Amino acid sequence: MKLSHASLIILLTLIADQASKIYIKTHFMLDQSINVFDWFHIRFVENPGAAWGIGIPGKYGKLILTLFRMVAIVGIGYWLWDTIRKKGSKILIISIALIFAGALGNIIDSVFYGVLFDHSMNNVATFLSDHPYGSLFHGKVVDMLYFPLIDTTLPDWIPFYGGHRFTFFDPIFNIADTSISVAVGLLIIFNKQAFKK
Numbered sequence: 001m002k003l004s005h006a007s008l009i010i011l012l013t014l015i016a017d018q019a020s021k022i023y024i025k026t027h028f029m030l031d032q033s034i035n036v037f038d039w040f041h042i043r044f045v046e047n048p049g050a051a052w053g054i055g056i057p058g059k060y061g062k063l064i065l066t067l068f069r070m071v072a073i074v075g076i077g078y079w080l081w082d083t084i085r086k087k088g089s090k091i092l093i094i095s096i097a098l099i100f101a102g103a104l105g106n107i108i109d110s111v112f113y114g115v116l117f118d119h120s121m122n123n124v125a126t127f128l129s130d131h132p133y134g135s136l137f138h139g140k141v142v143d144m145l146y147f148p149l150i151d152t153t154l155p156d157w158i159p160f161y162g163g164h165r166f167t168f169f170d171p172i173f174n175i176a177d178t179s180i181s182v183a184v185g186l187l188i189i190f191n192k193q194a195f196k197k
Contacts, residue, residue, distance in 0.1 A: 001090045006080060006097040013101035017175040018108060021142040025113075026127055028144075030120040039149050045172050046120065046140035066110045066137045073107060076100045091186055092194040098183035105176030106141050113139030143172045 024044050033043035048062065080096040114134025117125040125133075134140070150168040154161050173181075187194050 001084065001093045003081070003084050006084060006093055009094060009097040010101040010104070013098060013175070013179050014105055014108075017101070017105035017179070020144065020175055021105075021109065022127065024144045025117055025120065025125045025142055027124060028120070029122060029124055033146070038151075039147060041146040041148065042144050043146040043172055044120070045143050047143050048140050062110075063137050066107070069103065069107050069110065073100065073103050076103060089194050089196055091190045095183040095186045095194065098179040098186075102176040102178070102180035102183070105174070105179075109141040110139050111137055113142070115139070141174070143174045143177070145174060145178065146172045 024042070028042075028044035030044060030046060033041050035041050076096065076099055080093070080100055083093055083096055115132045115136055116129070116139075117127060117133060118129035118131050119125065119133040147169050148167045150166065152166055154164055154166045156162040
């Protein structure tokens with residue numbers, strides 16, 4: 001597989017990711033949701049930190065996290081280039097390209113969204129706003145894909161949790177996260193084909 005093919009995968013993933021995020025940001029208020037199906041909702045949330053909103057506390061936590069992501073993307077980019085140069089397996093190159101695209105998609109949010117948009121709390125954000133909500137390197141990642149596959153109240157006879165609401169799958173994510181998850185899934189399922197001796 002050529003570098004041009006991997007670049008096309010990255011470009012198409014980035015376009016889908018950023019187009020969906022910009023659309024959600026400029027058409028939804030924070031926490032606004034629409035039910036597509038019982039098991040699939042579009043719900044706009046912003047993630048200030050890493051996976052599931054976990055971040056580094058403190059004044060410079062967000063900056064440290066964003067800089068770490070930028071260093072990681074350089075490493076992933078080198079891994080992709082080196083794998084193509086060594087004529088690695090097609091499944092490995094596709095997976096690395098998806099990981100690169102997903103990581104870069106979320107870096108774009110973290111680096112630029114704070115200066116490109118105003119806030120979304122009780123307000124539909126404006127693109128290229130005169131009153132941005134943050135600063136460079138302090139943007140929030142836009143998430144919108146929510147799959148509550150199970151949403152029920154547990155029976156009273158279950159110890160400790162009986163009578164409480166139970167949902168599965170709670171995380172809300174985006175196309176960039178999806179591309180990383182798909183890539184990891186491919187590497188697990190096709191491990192032997194991906195990492196040939």
